[in-house]
Amino acid sequence: MSGMESISTPKRTKEIIQRYGFSFKKSLGQNFLIDQNILDKIVEAAELDKAGGALEIGPGIGALTERLAMAAGAVTAVEIDRRLIPILRDVLSPYPHVKVRNDDVLNVDLKALFADDFASVDKVSVVANLPYYVTTPILMKLLEEKLPLDNIVVMIQKEVAERMAASPGGKEYGSLSIAVQYYSEPELVCIVPRTVFIPQPNVESAVIRLKVREHPPVEVADEKHFFEVVQASFTQRRKTIANNLKARYFAEEGRERLEALLAEAGIEPTRRGETLSLAEYAKLSDVLLAAGIV
Template identity: 70%
Template sequence: MSGPNVHEDVASPRRTRDIIAKYGFSFKKSLGQNFLIDQNILEKIVSAAGLDETKGALEIGPGIGALTQQLAEQAGRVAAVEIDNRLIPILRDVLADRSNVHVVHGDVLKLNLGELIEKHFAGLSGVSVVANLPYYVTTPILMKLLEEKLPLERIVVMIQKEVAERMAAKPGGKEYGSLSVAVQYYCEPELVCIVPHTVFIPQPNVDSAVIKLTVRKQPPVDVRDEAHFFRTVQGSFAQRRKTIYNNLTALVGKENRELLGPLLESCGIAPARRGETLSLDEFARLSHALLEAGLPS
């Protein structure tokens, strides 16, 4: 069978189906594989990343290379990490004429990304992660990227719409939670666009969204112990219907509950409030006060 034209954009229904047929590829539901077939959405993703020939793009889960093609046109270098070994020969064929792309076979959650960035992007002025992430590993991947404090300028990812809304949520709404606090501690989030489920093969059950996370050089609040801060945040959201006082009682132990009321008041936080009403600044003050009081969390 003659192969599809390598110079043609991958992101069209016909081209995607041609590639799938040529290689006899079958989708693995366990890997959350959904290939984007809309060129306009790809252009929005790449544009949000602010790439040029002096910058590098780290792509996670390139699939059959639709986004990779577009990144290669804008970035100086692209490293695309793919976990599915069946896709490696497809990617190498599709990207054969892209000398600035390196395909890496591996699990991004297990790779040393600091080393990978150093190896592939040395000498460039900046690196961004740009990816269409599988829904089932979105949060673990993003938290790895942020917690490892990698030298990233931006993270531009297409993820489940509901998760993107939680990342960008402000205090007081039902979407605001520990994920919102964690992401906003490390980044400035901005929703780029909503992506309907109809522009994928196969179609997922829910809509997606593209979110741009601009990585902060410094957190927006002063935190003495990050691990303690995040335990405090998670504890505050443990049961969303409960007050901050009740959730923190479970965190610090009932034997310390009489200390909690005055401690919360000293932070300017009414004990009857719920976790989803607290700002990053209030969580930072609360974590600091708990540490000062020597309370476990």
């Protein structure tokens, strides 16, 4: 590492912040990681090699980017805060295969970015310490756009990570669990204490790996309708599936038709949304669609 201390050490992080007079913006959810063991676990979980690429979102001052640069053949870091761009370009100057873009990832044409930045590699993983206030929209964009992705390894709020990895039946399981598990196989990598960040966040964090699926685990006639049925089933968590679906799709008619369609899908009307598996939601959404309930 050219004799230079790693960016992720507390000493060098503070040095960089002071040298550039950088001040943290609460509105951007900026918390810089200062623990090398956690960085090792993140990079290891991404299974990178020189034939692959890494897309990083919210690189901060480059602690994780530096590790990605050592492990991957092409790295692109997308940073929303333009104050960080000169810092990143400076600290990452030893790595010519790292590209820094000043942009909001939610506005980026990711297919075009992949075509431009990752043409020379055969697989790409997203690796990021995501700002907590915008975790779900970023992850859903990455998954829904069906990009040529291998893994998504992100540090996010522990509670959100647990919801993504939850199995049917528990209170963590909900529409987010189903959406994430439709597109990927989630696995919790490690829990991360608050003390390993500058400044310390108010919540505990976790690293989660989403292994992107080539094909969803269930087949549905209409993806959009499938997700709408899932959302409707969780409108009020304490209500039964029948009551939630009645409010959304059968407000004008009696329960008979709804109960007949639930029976056709093999689902008891007294069950709650959190007890249904992906396969049951797939069957339910197809039965409703075939009956013209959209």
